[in-house]
Amino acid sequence: MGRIIDALTGDQDKCEIPGHGSDAALPQGHGLAFTAEVERATAAAYERVKDVVPAVEWPLLAPYVHAINQLKAERNAVVLAHNYMTPDVFGCVGDIRGDSLQLAREATRTSADVIVQAGVYFMAETAKILNPRKTVLIPDLRAGCSLAASITARDVRLMREAHPGVPVVTYVNSSAEVKAESDVCCTSSNAVQVTEWAAAEWGTDKVIVIPDEYLARNVATQTSIRIITWQGRCEVHERFTAADVANLKQSFPGALVLAHPECPPDVLAAADYAGSTAALADWVQKNAPAKVVLLTECSMSDNVAQGSPTTEFVRPCNLCPHMKRITLASIYEALRDLKHEVEVPESVALRARTAIERMLALPPSARPLDFVTGRPPVDVVAMHFT
Ligand code: SF4
Numbered sequence: 001m002g003r004i005i006d007a008l009t010g011d012q013d014k015c016e017i018p019g020h021g022s023d024a025a026l027p028q029g030h031g032l033a034f035t036a037e038v039e040r041a042t043a044a045a046y047e048r049v050k051d052v053v054p055a056v057e058w059p060l061l062a063p064y065v066h067a068i069n070q071l072k073a074e075r076n077a078v079v080l081a082h083n084y085m086t087p088d089v090f091g092c093v094g095d096i097r098g099d100s101l102q103l104a105r106e107a108t109r110t111s112a113d114v115i116v117q118a119g120v121y122f123m124a125e126t127a128k129i130l131n132p133r134k135t136v137l138i139p140d141l142r143a144g145c146s147l148a149a150s151i152t153a154r155d156v157r158l159m160r161e162a163h164p165g166v167p168v169v170t171y172v173n174s175s176a177e178v179k180a181e182s183d184v185c186c187t188s189s190n191a192v193q194v195t196e197w198a199a200a201e202w203g204t205d206k207v208i209v210i211p212d213e214y215l216a217r218n219v220a221t222q223t224s225i226r227i228i229t230w231q232g233r234c235e236v237h238e239r240f241t242a243a244d245v246a247n248l249k250q251s252f253p254g255a256l257v258l259a260h261p262e263c264p265p266d267v268l269a270a271a272d273y274a275g276s277t278a279a280l281a282d283w284v285q286k287n288a289p290a291k292v293v294l295l296t297e298c299s300m301s302d303n304v305a306q307g308s309p310t311t312e313f314v315r316p317c318n319l320c321p322h323m324k325r326i327t328l329a330s331i332y333e334a335l336r337d338l339k340h341e342v343e344v345p346e347s348v349a350l351r352a353r354t355a356i357e358r359m360l361a362l363p364p365s366a367r368p369l370d371f372v373t374g375r376p377p378v379d380v381v382a383m384h385f386t
């Protein structure tokens with residue numbers, strides 16, 4: 001089975017995750033119980049996650065899994081689960097699972113009446129923009145994002161004024177208002193493709209790529225298009241350093257280091273492989289390395305480990321506190337009480353939808369984007385207004 005090693009302590013299979021492990025909410029608080037029927041009904045779900053969820057925790061989690069699956073059937077609901085969800089959410093109640101691009105694409109195809117976003121608020125807004133007549137729920141209103149919060153619609157308008165005629169490519173990790181000011185959206189899976197498309201479409205050699213400075217700088221190493229960006233960062237990925245890569249390689253000989261493009265460019269340069277969330281998962285599953293380190297959000301290792309039984313995962317544990325607000329208990333309450341419903345004003349949704357749909361209309365690439373590692377940095381203009 002896939003094993004997890006805490007990179008800081010060396011402990012195996014003992015990394016605790018909020019909403020999981022000792023912090024897990026007790027089902028007794030919701031009047032749910034671990035009965036023989038619940039155990040039977042959730043046996044297949046546990047089989048999927050047994051390598052990353054200790055058996056002693058299952059009686060606490062299974063009643064929620066069972067109740068959520070019953071509520072989904074009653075309400076004709078689906079759960080969109082991002083890769084950064086804890087494995088109990090991702091593997092046991094997620095109906096559509098993947099990175100932002102996969103979730104956005106699938107959100108346009110579902111026939112469900114209710115969509116529960118097991119992810120953060122901007123993802124729920126995207127689901128609502130693409131499904132204006134469906135009920136979209138976010139289980140915890142506090143599930144925000146440091147990157148999305150770094151930029152406002154006014155900032156985008158000021159950038160346009162400073163660079164007239166230059167198209168704006170906006171990472172989906174942004175608010176609906178910011179998407180509405182943009183020409184086209186991108187994800188880490190297609191950022192280079194979208195940037196080159198925008199440059200060709202607008203007949204320019206310059207593109208504004210916002211709000212993630214590091215993603216933009218990493219895109220700049222892969223294309224000849226000149227990039228203007230914003231000083232926004234993901235608080236999870238910005239913490240990784242090139243020194244971490246060197247230390248991990250020294251402490252865990254033979255381990256391959258894989259990095260997400262929201263990490264700083266010198267981290268990607270030092271890594272063995274770099275790619276989007278989907279590309280990292282794909283790469284591990286296809287190459288089945290003996291030992292691997294994923295420089296991205298902590299739960300990715302748990303979720304990729306479910307399909308990689310022969311790979312050992314070393315985990316330098318950087319948690320996204322916003323993603324971890326979504327738990328089985330909060331999903332259960334959201335479905336039970338149909339809360340918290342996400343609304344996007346139509347005047348904003350209309351323009352944001354155009355930007356998202358332009359991205360979705362591009363031909364899907366044969367495989368998720370990977371980044372050529374070891375590339376030297378490229379000069380990029382990074383803006384910020386106070
Ligand atoms: S991992 Fe980073 S980009 Fe993703 S939700 Fe958390 S803070 Fe935002």
